[in-house]
Amino acid sequence: MAHANTLETMLARQDIQDCIMRYARGIDRGDEELLLSCYWEDAHEIHGPAYNGPAVPYLKEAAKRMKANKPVMQHFIGNVHIELEGDAVAQVETYILTFARFAKDGQDFDTFTGARAYDRFEKREGEWRIAHRQAVFDWNRDMPSAETWCLGLFDTGHADMVMGAKAPDDLTYSRK
Template sequence: MRSRYALSSRATRPRSRPRWPPGCAIPTGGADMAHANTIETLLARQDISDCIMRYARGIDRGDEALLLSCYWEDAIEVHGPAYNGPAVPYLKEAAGRMRQNQPVMQHFIGNVHIEFDGSDTAFVETYILTFARFPKNGEEFDTLTGARAFDRFERREGEWRIAHRRAVFDWNRDAPASETWCLGAFDTTHPDMVMGRKAPDDLTYQRG
């Protein structure tokens, strides 16, 4: 899949200077500042953001193909003490684990900060809030984790993907699972109650 754009030579020509608030430090981001307001860069930001959203959907649904579409084949994943190495085997294992052993998981994407380094590299910080349910000693726990992904994106043949990702963990909260479906407002046995599933059985994969 090729991107809709290619950064042209015009992207490196300075445009009008932005008016920064009084007392605000003026960024000196080189190539980033040189084409910060071009259509090409706005499209690049959108492509990078789409990739991040695609990752969240892929991991939550256990969709291996979707996850692999977010990373280059030679990408590296550093996921705390859990994993440090080539991303592809990590993604394949994670997708299988999500489908088999992780019925409930959601990744919520927050702030996304993108800094370009030339035309084909971007450094991206993404805030991520993760909800998951894990069993321990015969009891289920709901866990919330606040983390950030520090990515180096690379554009190859017009497409932006992750070349290196390192996870940074900021906080965590665990509590015994308590699920009453809004104090009984929803009947999970009702035929119209659609529950989330993994790929390819989730409603999001159905068309028509």
């Protein structure tokens, strides 16, 4: 059911979208503090067969794993559909494209996944965060990694080539 666009509903939608973007940045950078800012302490996470339980331990382990293993990972946020239910609950469907590089049997593989997050957001003390997340996986493509940086156009050793890193070493954490 659609709500009229009042200032309150527009602000709610913006706060929810900001939270979703914080999640993508937090997981890709391995930033535990940023990830935890997206979920309520009592939130629940269902991430396929990989995890089903309280969100906080999952997020802490994910941030730790991202920093320790330093895998290449990027989450791209697509369509976001928000259904507000009163002033304090929203049902949210978010399309997510994920690129990740993982090693298996000594070889790097690139994996592309199309998924959706079905979230119940709750507003508590004026702040919107995820109270429950269910991941839905739509498609996946795995292939051996063949990184050549645009067929050699980009020299990864050049002083001007800035490579992505995990928190707090990534360029996004510096302010110039």
